[in-house]
Amino acid sequence: MEISLDKHSANQASIKIKLNEADYQPKVDAKLKDYAKKAVIRGFRPGKAPISMVKNMYGLSLLVDEINSILGESLNTYLKEQTFKILGEPLPVEKADNSIDWKADKEFEFEYKIGFVENIQIALDNTTAATKYSILVDDKLVDETIENLKSQYGENSNPETSETGDFIYGDLKATEGDFSKTISLDSAKISKKLTGKFIGIGVDAVVEFESKEVKKEEWSEAFGLTADEQEAAKGPLTFTVKNINRTAAASLDKDFFDKIFGPDQVKSEEEFRAKVKETLQGSYVRESKVFTEEELKKVLVEKANLSLPDDFLKEWLLKANDGKVTVADVENEYPIYAKQLTWSLISNQIAKDNGVQAEHADVVEKTKEMIREQFASSGLGSQLEASMDLFVDNYLKGNDGQNYMNMLTSVQNDKVLALVMEKINLTEKSISIDEFKELLEK
Template sequence: MNIKRTDNDALTATLTIEVAQADYKEKVDKILADYRKTATIPGFRKGHVPASLINKKYRTPILVEEINKLIQEQLNNYISKENLNLLGNPLPVEQGEIDWNSENYSFDFEIGMAPEFEVDLKGQKAITHYEIKTDDATINKQIDRIREQYGKLISKTEVEAGDQVTGIFRNDDEGINTDATFTIDKIKGKTNEKKFIGAKKGDTLELNTKGLFNDDHDLMNFLKIEHDQAHDLDITVSFEITEVNEREKADLNQEFFDKLFGPDVIKSEEELRERLREDAKKQFAQQTDQKLLTDVTETLIENTKFDLPADFLKKWIANNGEKELTEEEAAAEYERSEKGLRYQLIESNILKSNEDLQLKFEELKAYASAQIREQMKQYGHMDATDEEVDQIVARIMQNQEEVKRMSEQLQNEKMLQFFKDNVKLKTKEVTYEDFIKEAYDA
C-alpha cells in the first residue's frame, strides 16, 4: 500500500492511497474460507457450499469492508507519522463508480491543515482590567440590609414610612385574592405612598395597579399574575391591611457577628466592614476577570493574523454534521464558528509554547481537593480530614463529566492568570455602577 501527498495550496493537500491486491487478498480469502465452512445455503450441506457461490454472494461486501479498514488504518498512520496538524477529518474525493472486480484501487482524500503562526502577547495594545472599588456608602447600605434581615419585627397599628405591611390584594373580576408582604419603600410615587402612610391595621385601600410598585416584577409576585400581564395591567385592586410591623435593626454586637460568621470570627464593626469589603472584592473579581478574559480573547482574534482553509472547512462542515448541509448552510455555519475556531488555534498555540499551562493529573487532584474543602466549609464542616477529602476526590476522578468540567475550569483559571502576567494591562478603578456602564454599554 502506498500513500502519496500532493499539496493543493499552503493549507490543503490531496492524499492518494493506492491499494494493491497483495494488501487485502490474504485477509479476504481467509474470511471467505471461514464463510464457506459455516454458511447455510439451501441445497448444499453445511461446509460443502461451492467456493464460486460463496465468492459471488459475499466477496464484494467483504472486499469493500476490508479495504475501508485498510484505508482508515493507513490514513491514521500517515497523519501520525508525518505529524500533520489537521483541521477536521480527511474528506474522500468523489470519483466514478468503482469496479470491485479489479485487483488494484486508488482513492483520493482532501485534507485541511492548521496554519503556522506566532502569537504576540506583548505587542497587543493595553487592555483595561477593571477593579471595582467598594466605598463606605456601599458598605453602609450592605450593613443596613443585613441588620434589617437579622433584626426583629415590632407590631404596630398605624403605618409609617419604612414599615412593613402585610395584607390581601383583591379584584373579583380578575380572580385576584392573594396575600402579600412588602415594605413601603417598594411603593412608587408620593400619591400611592400617602395612601399607606397613616393607614391602620384593618383598613382597606383602593389602589391602581399601573405604576403601583417601583418594579413591575413586584406587582407580578404580589398579585401572582403572569409576567406579560404585569407590565400592562391597569385595574383597581383593594388592599386590606392585616399586619403592620416595624423592623428593628439588629445591634452590631458579638451575637450578631457570630450569627453571620460563626463564633469569634469577627469581633468588631471594623472587622465586619473589612470582611464585607473582601467578600465584595472576590465577588466583583469574578465579573471583572470574565470581562478581561473576553476582551483579551477578542483582541487576540483581531490582531493574530493567519489564513484558514475556508473552502475545505465549509465542505467538511457540510458533510460531517447530523444531517448534510447545502453550500449556503455550510457557509453560514462557517461564518458563525470562524471566530471560535481561530481562538481555539490561538489557545492551542499558547498552550504548546508554555509547558506550565498544561494540566497535570496531580494538579487537577489538588484543585478538586481545594474545591471540596471549600464546599464542606459552606455546609459547616470546617475541619475535614485529608482522608475524607481524598475519598471524595477519588470518586470524582472516576466521573468523566466531572473531570472534564474541572479541567476546563482549571484551564480557564490558568489561562486568565497567564494573560494577567503577560498581556499589557491598564488598571482602572471604578464603582460597580460605572463598571456595568463601561463594560457592557448599559
C-alpha cells in the same frame, strides 16, 4: 493511490482519494484466505469450503470494509502531515447518483469536505494591551452590605397598618380585562406618587390606581410582573391587601455576629465590620479576576483574527449530533460554540508555542480549591480536609472521566492567561463597585 487537496476558501477545502485495484485487492485476498480457514459453511468441514464460495458469500462485505479502513487510515495520515488545524471531522461527499458499483468497479474515487484554520499567530509582547481590574471595597459598600444583612436577619412581624419598607401581600386585578395576580409588593421601591396610596392601609383595604401611574422599572422591581403581565395589567387597577410583612433590622450584637460568621468568630462591631470588608474583598477579587480574564480573551481573539469555516462547522455539528438537534438548534447555539472553539484554538496555540502544560498535580489542587469553595459556609472544614482525597478522586472520575478533562482544560487556560499577563502591556486599574457594574452592563 492518489490524494489531492482543493482549497475552496481560506478555511474550507475538499480532499479526493483515488484507489486502484493494487491498493486494496491484495489485502482483500489475504482476508478472504484467512476467513476461508475459519468459515463454517453447511456441507463442508470447518475451513474446507472452496475459496470461490467464500468469496461469493463474503467477498463484497470484506471489500467494502477494507476500502473503508484504507480510506480512514490514509485520510488521517494525510491530514496529520498538513500545517493547518482540522476542525471537526471530515465529511464524506455523497454522490448524487450513488454511482459506486462495488461488484464491477476496479477503481474508486471518494471525496471529503474539511474545515480548518491555519497560521494561528499571537504576539505576546507590548503590542498587545489589556487592563487588569481590581474592585475597591469602600466604606459605602460595607455600609450597604451590613444594612442588607441586618434586614435579611431581622425580626419579622405582621403589623395592622403599612409603613414604607413593608412588603404588602395581596391581589392585583385589572378592572377591565382578565388580568389577576397575587403579588408581594415591595413598598420601598414604589414612587412617591404611589406611596401615599399604599402607606397607612390595613388588611382588606382596596387600593385603586391607574397603570400609567406606575413607572416602567417599578413593574418588575416593586410589583414583580413579567413583561407579558405588564402588558395585561393596563388601565384601572385594584390591589386588595391580604397581609403586611415587616422586618425590623437586626441589632449588631453577638447573636447576629454568630449567625453571619459562625460562633465566636467575631466579638465586636469593629471586628464584624472588618470581617465583612475582608469577605467582600475576597469575593470581588474573584469577580474582578474572572472579568479581567474574559476581557483579555476578547483582546486575544480580536488580535488573532481567526476566520472559522462557519458553514462547514454547522453542517458537521448537525451530522455529528444526528437526530439529536435541529438546524434551528445549531443556528441558535452556534455563536456560543464558535466563541468557545476560537478561544480553545488560541489557548492551545499559546500553550504549544510557550511549552505550557497542565500537570496532574495542578488538576488535583484546582479541584480541591473548587470543593473548598463549595463547602465554604458549611462549617465542615476539618472533616472536609480529612476526606478531601476521596472527594477529589470521586469528582475527577465522574461523568466518564469528562470532569477530569474539563479540569485539565481549565488549568491550562489559567496557566496560559497567567503567562499572557506577564508578557503583554498590562495596565492595572482600581475601580469602585459601581464602575464595575457599569462595565458589566456594556
